[in-house]
Amino acid sequence: MPWVVPALDPRTPIYAGGFAMELIKRRMQEFNLWDESRFRTFSMRERFELGPFECEPIRVTHSIPDCCGLILRSAYGNIVHTGDWKIDETPIDGEVFDRDAWEQIGKEGVALMMSDSTNVLSPGRTISESEVQKGIMERVLSHQGKGRVICTQFASNMHRMESVKKAADAAGRKIAFIGMSLNTYLEAAMRDGRAPIDPRELVPPSQIDACDPNELLIVTTGSQGEPRSALNMASVDRSHSLKLNDSDLLVYSAKVIPGNDTRVMKMMNNIAQRGPKIAMGRGELLHTSGHAYRDELDEVLKLVKPQHFLPVHGEYAFLCAHSELAQESGVQYTKVIRNGQMLGVHDRRNGREVSSGSMHLIGEAQLITLFNDGNKGTGTAEELAVHERTMLSVEGIVIAALDVIRPALQQRADEDYEFTPGEHRLRANVRLTTRGMWVDQGRLLQRLHQAAETAVGRLDPELSLGMIERNVGDVLRRICKGYNDRRPEVIIIAHELDPRAGVVVRNRNKRLEAETAAANPARAQRRSAARSGGRGRGGPSSRPAPEKVLKQRRAANPRDNPDAARSGDDLAFD
Incomplete structure (x- = not known):
């Protein structure tokens, strides 16, 4: 949201439920974007205006508290969006799925329904969070007197947190949190009156080692094997807060999200090698999905009885399967669309019917993929130099600083300086470093250093600094390509060791330009036109590089950005 909100019209109101709004508020305050008048909290079944729609939030159950679907009423028909949902008959917090509201809107008539498709391929129904609570309780109690219990879960799942709290209380264990996101969600739940744990009762991470292992339950982040998460760092003994012991029991109370399989299993293998016992898998009854299974999806389709159906939230294959399920459930018109495609639903004839063939594509938005660098940097791939960053990560970087030593100077009668006649050798002190490259125990650095010195020595002593940089750069690129096939x-x-030498070179170049202009005015005019973006020889204009390219060059050049050159040297030669 810190990147989406600034892109909206400043007058656009933003609505959310209580728990979500507490999370939003904290995030907005971090970026100084919080505006009390703009962010508005709603309650379930409370209707409010959204442009041409009247919006009504309806209670659904999910893995985080205070979730809702939305009914959007208008003069042209009603739209239903379920959000993320499941049907939990015995939810931990007692806030049940509002079947009455869904049945009521079905009787009013729904022109278009959109529904979560995540688990459409899973038969049957999801198990209740209350059943998971029993599974966690059983596992924690089975480890009594054997050491610590470490539980990992999704930080946003407050229902699971309550189950862990009840298990800890039953086993006489205190709870410790390791992972910032756990505290973030618990604080939001506390402000919204939903916290299952009093933050003041938590054991600080610094006191974990002082606790009796048989009286401690640790809740930690990292269920998806995130590289910097507490559990993943502990699995390779790099966490300062959590050190694994042979007597520990790890309760994996989460689902491995598709795509994370490899890194999660690598983390679990590392943990197993360190000795802790691991409890995970469907048979352990330690996790349930927050997304409806096939029978639940079918039930709500039959409750709402929409005239048109658009499956959302899922892989394209899941959307197609959900579309087929809707047709089996009696929905005549369904459509599957891709990101960016716009769907039109014709105006209804009355409150219950619409024209046949009233659902079709009306266009496609030109979507732009935006990237964020983990902080405030946001923009397109070009703006964030994604390609350049990728290349640097693969190919590496070479930085060379040249102290250019020109031939000795002598003062002329007019008090100006010139190079001593007969001295024609250009030299340089070379300092060189690399990053992200194999340097063959320093041998590549030595080759590069020697090549740079040799390249400088072969150049005209009155050559400009820019031309010296270009020539040396070409030589070093060839060396790297030949040595280890890298680019x-x-x-x-490059800079002048003696600043007076730079003045001599610049004066010489000016004199040569003046002599050229006097001897060949037409040629001088063409050069001037090329520099100013005009046309020469009747051909296309020679325009300066675009400002965006110039900015990229300046950002990449330590001469223009001194901080970029302060990462330290691997090897320096003077």
């Missing part, structure tokens, strides 16, 4: 980013920073 690193090469940055050369």
Whole structure:
């Protein structure tokens, strides 16, 4: 939201339930974007205006508290969006799925329904969170007197947190949190009056080692094997807060999200090698999904009886399967669309019917993929230099600083300086470093250093710094390509060891330009036109590089960005 909200019209109101709004408020305050008048909290079954719609939130059950679906009423028909949902008959917090509201809107008539498709391929119904609570209780009590219990789960699942709290109380164990997101969600639940644990009762991470292992239950993040998460770091003994012991029991109270399988199993293997026992898997009854299974999806379709159906939230294959289920449930018109496609539903004839063939594509939005760098940097791939970052991560970077030493100077009668006649050798002190490259125990660095010195020595002593940088850069690129078949980013920073020598070179270049202009005015005019973006020789214009390209070059050049060159040297030669 810190990146979406600034892109909206400042007058756009933002609505959310109580728990979600507490999370939003904290995030907005971090970025100084919180506006009390703009962010509005709603209650279930409370109707409010949203442009041409009247919106009514309806209670659904999910893995996090205070979830709702939305009914959008208008003069042209009613729209239903279920949000993320399941039907939990015995929810931990007592807030049951509002069947009456869904049945009521079905009787009013629904022109279009959109529904979560995540688990459409899973037969039957989801198990209740109350059943999971029993499974966690049984597992925790089975480890009495054997050591610590470590539980990992999704930080947002307050229902699961309450189950863990009840198991800890039954076993006489205190609870400790390791992972910032756990505290973030618990604080939001506390402000909304939904916290299953008093934060003041938690054992600080710094006191974990001082606790009796038989009286401690640790809740930690990292169920998906995230690289910097507490549990993953502990699995390779790199966590300062959590050290695994042979006597520990790990309760894996989560689902492995598709795509995370490899890293989760790698983490679990590392944990098993360190000795803790692991409890995970469907048979352990330690987790339930927050998304409806096939029978629940079918039930709500038959309650709402929409005239048109649009499956959402899921892989394309899941959307197609959900569309087929809707047709089996009696919905005549269904459609599956891709991101960016716009769907039109014709105006209804009356409150219960619409024209046949009234659902079709009306266009496609030109979507732009935006990236975020984990902080405030947000933009397109080009703006965030994603390709350049990828190349640097694969190819590496070479940075060379050249102290250019020109031939000795002598003062002329007019008090100006010139190079001493007969001295024609250009030299340089070379300092060189690499990042993200194999350097063959320093041998590549030595080759690069020698090549840079040799390249400088072969150049005209009156060559400009820019041309020296270009020539040396070309040489170093060839060395890297030949040595280890890499094409690193090469940055050369050249400056005059004696500033007076730079003045001599610039004056010489100015004199040569003046002599050229006097001898060949037409050629001088073409050069001037090329520099200013005009046309020369009747051909296409030679325009300067676009401002965006210039910015990228300046950002990549340590001469223009001194901080970029302060990452330290691997090897320096003077």
